[in-house]
Amino acid sequence: MLSEASDSPPHYPDLIGRVALVTGGSRGIGAATCHALAANGVSVAVNGRDLAAIDVVVAEITAGGGTAVAAPGDVTDEAAVRDVRDTVEHALGPVEILAAFAGGLGAPTPTAQLGLDQWRAVIESDLTSVYLTVAAFLPTMIERGKGSIITMSSTAGRQPGGANAAYAAAKAGVVMFTKHLANEVGRHGIRANCLAPSAVLNERMRRFMSAGQLDELATAFPLGRIGQPDDIAQAALYLASDASSWVTGVTLDLTGGRVMM
Secondary structure, rough: OOOOOOOOOOOOHHHOOOEEEOOOOOHHHHHHEEEEHOOOEEEEEEOOOHHHHHHHHHHHHHHOOOEEEEOOOOOOOOHHHHHHHHHHHHHOOOOOOOEOOOOOOOOOOOHHHHOOOHHHHHHHOOOOHHHHHHHHHHHHHHHOOOOEEEEEHHHHHHHOOOHHHHHHHHHHHHHHHHHHHHHHHHHHHEEEEEEEOOOOOOHHHHOOOHHHHHHHHHHHOOOOOOOOOOHHHHHHHHHHOOOHOOOOOOOEEEEEOOOOO
16 A cells, blocks of 8 residues: 655744754655755755756755755765865755654665675765764854754664665764763753664665565555555654654654554
8 A cells, every 4th residue: 555645744933944954855755855945944955966857956946945955965975065064054054853864775685695894884874974964054054053953763763674784883873873962962051862774665676576476565564564665764754843842862653654663
């Protein structure tokens, strides 16, 4: 069952006028989050490595009356992340909402076949990128005394599953990094929370899985459907807004009931 999440994001008036950066914002969950933030009056910087895909998201947001700019860059590269920060601050102002969503490379690989190069590439993509993004933007947040940081883990970082071991370790690392960060920066008025989705419908799933296979996958979830990018985007909106002003250090398992802890 592939029922869709709501097309209309929740409305949080306190978000109007804020500035957000979404890494991995050109597709899937990241793009849905960019749209949801923009619909709430947030000026959004869309980060990714595919400029054409970024431009599509920016064009869609601006066509709908929102404010968005392209902020391309490889978030596994420290200098590139600093350039992204400078681009965003010059175009929109200081970032108050930081959604560190870039990552991937979770395809199944037996640990005995993983290899050091793949291990390092996955850790860089899914854990080091989060650190570099936060490290670049955190000083300004501390100086201003406010901010909401939202990181992206996965079911793979919460319990053993089909993903490769490097991806699982990286995503578990994101969970603990976020908890440590929340404990450290709360006194500066900054909150840090984490999202841990399970299977969310994406381009690859549509390309390689038949309708019957998708329906079969949906039966693995107590709620009877696969997640949609908007399901995750709406959780990100909540964590970005003042509605979650007393929530920090939390990991939300967005899994249709598949993970309960």
